[in-house]
Amino acid sequence: MSEGIENTFTVSIDGMSCQGCVAGVTKVVSGLEAVEAVKVSLEKGEALVKLKEGADPDLWAVKVVEAIEGAGYASKLQESTSGENGLSPEQLWMLRIRIAGPVFLWLAVAEWFLGLGMVGWHQVMSFVLATAVVVTAGAAFFKGALRQLASLNLGMDSLIALGSGTAYVFSAVSLILGTGGHLFFMESVGIIALVSLGHWLEARTSAKTADAINALFDLRPAMATRVGPDGNENSVRVDDLKNGDIVLVRPGDQMPVDGEVEEGESSVNESMLTGESMPVRKAPGERVFGGTSNLDGRLKIRATAAGDDSVLSSIIAAVERAQGSRAGIQRLADRISAVFVPVVIVVALLTFGSWWLAYGATSSLHTSLSAWLWHSHVPDVALAAAVIHAAAVLIVACPCAMGIAAPAALAAATGAAARHGILLKDAIALEKAGEITTVVFDKTGTLTEGKPKVIDHVVPNEGELSPESVDRVRVVASQSRHPISEAIASWAKGQKPTFSESDLKSEFREHSGRGLEGRLGGQRVLLGSLSWLKEQGIESSSVESFAADRRKEGCALSGLALDGRLRVVFAIRDELKKGARAHLEQLKLQGLKLMMISGDHEDAARAVAGDLGMDDYRAGVSPGDKADAIRELQDRGECVAFVGDGINDAPALAQADLGIAIGNATDVARQSSDFLLLNGDLEMILKTIQLASRTNRVIRQNFFWAFFYNVAAIPLAALGFVSPLICAAAMGLSDVVVIGNALRLKRF
Numbered sequence: 022m023s024e025g026i027e028n029t030f031t032v033s034i035d036g037m038s039c040q041g042c043v044a045g046v047t048k049v050v051s052g053l054e055a056v057e058a059v060k061v062s063l064e065k066g067e068a069l070v071k072l073k074e075g076a077d078p079d080l081w082a083v084k085v086v087e088a089i090e091g092a093g094y095a096s097k098l099q100e101s102t103s104g105e106n107g108l109s110p111e112q113l114w115m116l117r118i119r120i121a122g123p124v125f126l127w128l129a130v131a132e133w134f135l136g137l138g139m140v141g142w143h144q145v146m147s148f149v150l151a152t153a154v155v156v157t158a159g160a161a162f163f164k165g166a167l168r169q170l171a172s173l174n175l176g177m178d179s180l181i182a183l184g185s186g187t188a189y190v191f192s193a194v195s196l197i198l199g200t201g202g203h204l205f206f207m208e209s210v211g212i213i214a215l216v217s218l219g220h221w222l223e224a225r226t227s228a229k230t231a232d233a234i235n236a237l238f239d240l241r242p243a244m245a246t247r248v249g250p251d252g253n254e255n256s257v258r259v260d261d262l263k264n265g266d267i268v269l270v271r272p273g274d275q276m277p278v279d280g281e282v283e284e285g286e287s288s289v290n291e292s293m294l295t296g297e298s299m300p301v302r303k304a305p306g307e308r309v310f311g312g313t314s315n316l317d318g319r320l321k322i323r324a325t326a327a328g329d330d331s332v333l334s335s336i337i338a339a340v341e342r343a344q345g346s347r348a349g350i351q352r353l354a355d356r357i358s359a360v361f362v363p364v365v366i367v368v369a370l371l372t373f374g375s376w377w378l379a380y381g382a383t384s385s386l387h388t389s390l391s392a393w394l395w396h397s398h399v400p401d402v403a404l405a406a407a408v409i410h411a412a413a414v415l416i417v418a419c420p421c422a423m424g425i426a427a428p429a430a431l432a433a434a435t436g437a438a439a440r441h442g443i444l445l446k447d448a449i450a451l452e453k454a455g456e457i458t459t460v461v462f463d464k465t466g467t468l469t470e471g472k473p474k475v476i477d478h479v480v481p482n483e484g485e486l487s488p489e490s491v492d493r494v495r496v497v498a499s500q501s502r503h504p505i506s507e508a509i510a511s512w513a514k515g516q517k518p519t520f521s522e523s524d525l526k527s528e529f530r531e532h533s534g535r536g537l538e539g540r541l542g543g544q545r546v547l548l549g550s551l552s553w554l555k556e557q558g559i560e561s562s563s564v565e566s567f568a569a570d571r572r573k574e575g576c577a578l579s580g581l582a583l584d585g586r587l588r589v590v591f592a593i594r595d596e597l598k599k600g601a602r603a604h605l606e607q608l609k610l611q612g613l614k615l616m617m618i619s620g621d622h623e624d625a626a627r628a629v630a631g632d633l634g635m636d637d638y639r640a641g642v643s644p645g646d647k648a649d650a651i652r653e654l655q656d657r658g659e660c661v662a663f664v665g666d667g668i669n670d671a672p673a674l675a676q677a678d679l680g681i682a683i684g685n686a687t688d689v690a691r692q693s694s695d696f697l698l699l700n701g702d703l704e705m706i707l708k709t710i711q712l713a714s715r716t717n718r719v720i721r722q723n724f725f726w727a728f729f730y731n732v733a734a735i736p737l738a739a740l741g742f743v744s745p746l747i748c749a750a751a752m753g754l755s756d757v758v759v760i761g762n763a764l765r766l767k768r769f
Contacts (some may be wrong), residue, residue, distance in 0.1 A: 023195055027072065028071060028072045028074070028076065028078055029069065029071045029072070030069075030070055030078065030087065030098060030364070030660075031067050031068070031069055031070075031083055031098075032067060032068045032070060032082075032085055032086060032096055032097070033066060033067050033096065033097055034046060034061070034066055034067060034089055034094050034095070034096050035066065035094060036057050036093065036094040036095055036097070036161075036164065036165050036172065037061075037063055037066060037093035037094060037110075037170060037176075040356070041567050042063070042094070042177075042299055043062075043063050043428065044427075044428050046061045046092060046094065047061045047067060047068075047428075049060055049088045049089065049091065050068060050085055050088055050089065051068060052088075053081065053084060053085065054079070054087060055073050055076035055077075055081045056070060056071070056072060056073070056085070057071045057072060057073045057074050057085075057144055058070075059071070062687055063110055063690065064149075066110070068085075068089070069084055070082075071686055074620045080526075081149055082098050085646060085691060086098055086461075089647050090172070091172050091476045092172060093165065093168040093169035093171070093172040093178075094127070094168065095168065110220075111221060111575065114162075114217050115156035115193055115212075115221055115222045116158075117157075117161070117213070117217040118158075118214060118217050118218055118221060120153075120154060120157050120158040121154045121158040121159070121210055121213045121214035121217060122214050122218075122577065124150045124151070124153070124154050124210050124214075124608070125154075125207065125210045125211045125213075125214040125215075125314075128150065128151075128206060128207035128210060128211075129149075129207055129211070131143055132207055138203060139203070144196055144204055144206075144235050145196070147192075147204065147206035147207065148192070148193060148196055148204075148206060149763060150206070150210070150450050151189060151192070151206035151207075151209055151210050152193075154187075154209075154213055154214075155185070155186075155189055155209065155210075155213070156208045158213050158214070158217060159182075159185060159213045159408070160642060161178075162178050162181045162182045162213070162216075163178075163182045163186065164178075164186065165178030165179075165182070166178045166179045166181075166182035166183070167509065178256060179362065180362065180365065180366075180415045180418060180528045181212065181213075181216055181415075181416060181418060183366070183369070183412070183415045184412040184413070184415035184416040184745060184749075185209045185212040185213055185412070185416075185480065187411065187412050187415075188205040188206075188208045188209040188211075188212070188407055188408060188412050188745065189205075189206065189209040189473035190406075191205060191405070191407065191408045192204040192205045192206050192209065194443075196692045199599070202400075202401075202402050202405055202676075203305070203400060203402070203405055204737075205408065205409055205412075205745075208412070208744070208745045208746060209408065211745070211749060212412075212416055212745055212746070212749045214749075215746065215749035215750045216416070216752065218750075218758065219750070219752060219754065219756055220756075228434075234666070239567075240257060241275065241277065241311055241312050242259060242274070242275050242277050243258065243259060244256050244258060244259065245257060245258075245259050245262060245268050245277035246269040246270075246271075246276070246278075247262065247266055247267065247268055247269075247270060248268065248269050248321060250268040254269060259277045259278070259327075261275060261323065262278055262324055262327045263327055263500075264324050264325060264326065264327055265323065265324060266278075266323070266324045266327070267283060267321055267323055267324075268280065268321070268322050268323075268324060269319070269320075269321055270289070270309075270315045270319075270320045270321075270322060271315070271319055271753050272315060272316065272317050272318060272319065273314075273315065273316075274311050274314075274315050275311075275312060275313065275315070276289070276309050276310060276311050276312055276314075276315065276322070277311060278311045278322075278324040278325075278326065278327045278743065279308070279309070279310050279311050279324070279326035279327075280308070280309055280321060280322035280323050280324045280325050280326070281303050281306065281307070281308055281309070281323050281325055282306060282307050282309060282320055282321070283302050283305060283321045283322060283323050283425070284302060284305060284320070284321040284324055285318050285319050285320040285321055286302070286303065286304045286305075286318050286320075286322050287302075287303055287315050287316060287317055287318025287319070288300035288301065288302055288316040288317050288318070288540070289301050289302075289303050289313050289314065289315055289316060289695050290310060290313060290314040290316055291310065291313045291431035294694075295363075300316055303318075303320065306706045307473050308325075308742070309322055311326075317426060318405050326362065333612060343367070347693035361731075365414065365415065365418040365735070367410075368414055368418070368735060368739060369411040369414040369468070370411070370740075371739075372407070372411045372414050372565065372739040373407045373408070373410075373411035374407070375407075375739075376403060376406040376407035376410055376411075376741075377403050377406075377407035377567045378403075379469055380403035380406060380407075383406075383740075383741075384399060384406075386740065387399055387740050388740045390740060391742075394737075394742055394743065396413040397741060397742050397744070399741045399742070406741065409640055409744070409745060410738065410739060410740075410741050412745045413738035413739075413741075413743060413745045413748045414735060414738045414739050414742060415737060416738075416748040416749050416752060417731075417734040417737075417738045417743065417748035417751060417752060418731055418734070418735050418738075422726070422727035422730065422755040422756050422758075422759045426441070426720060426723035426724045426727050426759055427720050427723070427724075427765075428650055429723070429724060429759060429760045429761075429763035430716055430719045430763040431451065431716070431720075431722045432763070432764060433764050433765075433766040433767045434715075434716040434719075434766045434769075435764045436767060437712065437767055437768075437769040438709075438712055441700075441705065441708055441712075441769075442699035442700045442705065442707050443696060443697075443698055443699075443705060443708065443712070444696065444697040444698075444699070445697075448693075450679065450695035450696060450713075451712075451713045451716050451717065452711055452713075452717060453487055453660070453678055453679045453713075454662070454679055454695075454709060454711075454712075454713030455662050455713040455714045455716070455717035455718075456678075457613065457618060457660050457661070457662045457678070457679055458613065458659050458660045458661075459614040459615075459654055459659045459660070459662070460608060460613050460614070460615055460616070460662045460663075460664065461616045461617070461618055461650070461651060461654070461662070461663045461664070461673070462615070462616070462617050462618070462663075463617075463618060463619070463622070463663075463664065463666065463670050463673070464595075464618070464619035464621070464626065464629055465504070465595060465619055465620075465648075466622060466666045466693070467664055467665055467666055467683060468598060468601055468633060468703070469595035469596060469597055469598060469629070470595060470596050470597075470598055471504075471595065471666070472510075473504045473505055473507075473508040473577070473593045473594065473595040474503075474507075474508050474511040474593065474594065474595075474596065475508055475509060475511075475591050475592065475593050476510070476576065476592055476593070476594050477571065477591075477592040478512075478566055478589055478590060478591045478592065479567045479575075479589070479590050479592075480588065480589050480592075481563040481564055481588070481589075486588065486589055487592055488519065489519050489520075489542065489567065490581070490583065490589070491514070492518060492519040493519075493520060493541050493542065493544070493546055493581075493583070494509060494510075494512075494513040494581055494589075494720055495510055495513035495514060495538050496521070496525065496541060496546065497525070497529075497539055497541065497546050497548050498510035498513065498522045498537070498548060500525070500537060500539075501530065501531055501532065501537055504595075505577055505579055505593050506537065508591075508593050509548070509579060509591055509593070512591070515690075517668050517698075519542075520541055520542055524603065525539050525540070525541055530668070532549065532553065535550055535553040536549015536550060536553045536554070536579075537549060544583050544584050545583070545585070546581070546582070546583060547559065547580075547581070547582040547583075548579065548580070548581050548582075549579060549580070550577075550578065550579060550589070551564075551568060551578050551579075554580050554587065557582070558585065559580070559585065559586070559587050560587065561580060561587055561590070563587070564580075564587070565592045566591065567592075568590065568613075571592040572575050572622075572624035572628075573624060573628060573631070574592075574594065574628055575594055575624065575625045575626075575627075575628025575629050576592040576593060576594045576625065577593045577594070577622070577625060578590055578591070578592060578593075579591045579593060586707070587610075597629065597632060598701070598702070600702075600703070600704065600705050601633060602632065602633055602634065603742055604702075604703040604707060605633050605634060605635075605703065606634065606706045606708070607704075607707050607711070608706065608707055609636075610635070611710065611711075612708070613638075614636045614637075614659075615633075615634075615635050615636050616635060616636060616637040616638060616639070616654075617630050617633070617635045617637075617638040617639070618638070618639045618642050618647050618650055618673070619628065619638070619639070619640055619641075619642060620641065620642055620643065621640060621641070622640060622641060623640040623641065625640070626638050626639070626640035626641075627640065647663075647672060648672040648673045648675070648676040650673075651663055651673050651676045651677050652676055655676075655678070660676045660678045660679075661678050661679070662678065662680075662681055662710075663676070663677035663679070663680055663681065664676060664681045664683060664706060665680075665681075665683075666682060666683050666701075670682075674694045679695050679696070680694035680695045680696070681692035681694060681695070681696045681697075681698060681709065682696070682697050682698070682704060683697075683698040683700075683701045685707070696709055711769075712769055714767075715766060715769065716766060719762055719763055719765065720768060722762060723759045723762055726758060726759065727755065727759060728753070730751070730755045734751065
């Protein structure tokens with residue numbers, strides 16, 4: 022083992038032939054306790070493995086290789102990403118088709134149309150041609166079968182090798198011994214040709230599911246223009262940029278890193294992040310994100326998140342993690358597949374025995390059923406019938422479609438989600454999203470803009486506020502980061518400054534969540550809620566009517582008192598997000614119950630809940646109580662999704678069956694959630710649930726057709742109604758149907 026293996030490493034894998042193999046390798050590697058994530062690529066013939074923090078890379082790299090080899094695949098640790106002979110799986114299958122296809126066509130024409138099946142020289146030629154195909158194009162199946170046999174982990178290659186090999190060996194022995202009768206070289210070659218064709222179609226189709234990640238990688242440019250302290254511009258690799266570097270982005274360029282605009286103005290296309298097609302105007306001090314497109318202006322940005330720390334990198338990591346994860350229904354398929362191949366082999370042996378040892382009875386049953394089904398040719402010789410029908414059972418029962426039913430759908434769904442700015446933690450999140458019965462919303466920043474504004478104010482006794490009083494409001498309010506204080510400070514801006522922050526005396530205090538207190542220009546200043554002002558001895562009866570009316574509208578009230586006398590009362594409201602009512606109505610049409618939880622007072626919460634048509638609401642709820650409210654709903658049998666964006670939402674996001682963090686969610690909220698919606702638009706919640714429901718529906722459809730195909734096809738093959746050639750074609754077609762059905766999600 023080489024030194025310096027990192028926590029993320031690549032393992033090359035030889036012998037994977039389809040997405041079912043990918044699912045098998047993913048299962049054994051992800052089952053190792055030290056593995057945090059694994060991404061298996063059929064196209065590259067490799068697995069990218071990420072270990073958990075603190076795991077010994079040298080030790081676990083060996084265990085990963087051993088686990089893959091134990092599953093029946095050749096494996097070694099390396100950085101190379103080229104496949105066998107430098108060819109992709111799609112190219113390898115096409116090469117095998119070019120070898121086996123012409124031979125199969127010639128043998129079929131000679132036997133079916135020219136009547137040469139029983140001619141001696143043609144039988145010898147068939148033997149030579151079939152041997153060449155089995156040794157070359159069929160070698161992959163036989164090698165895979167031997168590896169699977171050595172690991173006692175029989176799979177698709179074992180079934181194909183048994184089916185094709187049985188027909189070939191029977192025919193070769195019959196030819197050499199001169200026993201006469203029909204030979205099955207055409208069937209042996211045809212199985213290899215048709216299965217290879219199916220795998221080629223699968224490889225070509227399934228490669229499209231990787232488009233999402235490839236497209237995301239293409240968004241970030243390879244080079245960037247770095248501006249040095251002396252103003253010189255140098256072209257550097259994006260990977261060499263560091264936080265704090267100044268980068269020049271010209272019109273038409275893509276942002277190389279996340280950063281903040283230092284100089285210039287421009288419109289930026291952020292659709293790759295948010296799904297929003299309208300450009301966003303950027304000016305100095307505003308954030309930009311790597312991978313977004315600069316449209317019309319020249320910008321200088323200061324890098325704040327380069328490399329793996331950027332939003333684009335986190336999106337790519339999220340998509341890879343989700344596509345490498347396993348849905349719960351896939352685990353059921355894994356358990357079924359584990360016993361499926363041995364059961365199929367037993368069925369094939371019973372088929373062989375019944376046709377060989379009880380040919381008359383089995384043939385009579387076939388004839389009886391033909392009246393209800395269709396007529397098909399059955400070999401006249403018992404042993405020949407036994408061989409060919411047992412081979413048909415082995416081939417038609419390949420469980421590949423079951424193995425790819427969920428992974429193909431999840432890969433397509435996560436790609437579609439990423440294009441809409443929806444990032445999901447894992448496949449289980451999609452499953453849970455399709456089962457939600459109740460959606461609970463945080464109010465501030467989720468249903469509302471999160472930017473309260475002063476919408477009205479009243480001066481007691483119809484007096485006027487002097488410019489000095491307005492400036493006192495500005496100076497005092499600007500000392501707090503509370504949203505209401507910031508709203509009042511913003512309202513008071515624009516007045517000619519009379520005071521400065523340095524004029525505030527040392528007795529300035531902030532009473533958390535209640536108000537501000539200080540002395541400015543020789544006067545005692547109080548700014549806070551009316552209830553707190555009342556505790557300080559400030560009379561507010563003259564504004565009771567104004568306060569009552571504004572509370573009904575959902576406003577918060579804050580008053581300014583100077584030297585013990587109320588001078589002004591502000592009505593502050595956080596406006597609802599655009600289209601919020603319409604988007605929530607769409608959720609209700611999906612059969613979902615809606616509830617709002619807020620830390621605001623009863624009047625404000627009631628007003629917002631009423632405006633939005635909520636089924637229920639809770640007011641004055643603390644962060645800890647939010648989680649308790651979610652638990653209470655769960656105890657009543659509800660499957661709950663919680664939507665929030667702040668640090669105080671983290672407990673509720675974690676408690677909910679499905680946590681959805683939206684917009685500029687805090688890091689804590691992101692880590693606690695199952696979904697992250699980069700666009701804060703409430704419509705994205707509807708899209709998320711719709712995508713999850715559609716994905717779950719596609720997965721169920723895939724499993725139905727995969728199981729239905731096997732359940733229906735195995736008895737038909739055992740009773741002689743479908744030949745090995747038809748079975749081989751049907752098996753390949755079933756894989757393509759499953760993948761094609763999954764790819765419909767890409768158009769979501």
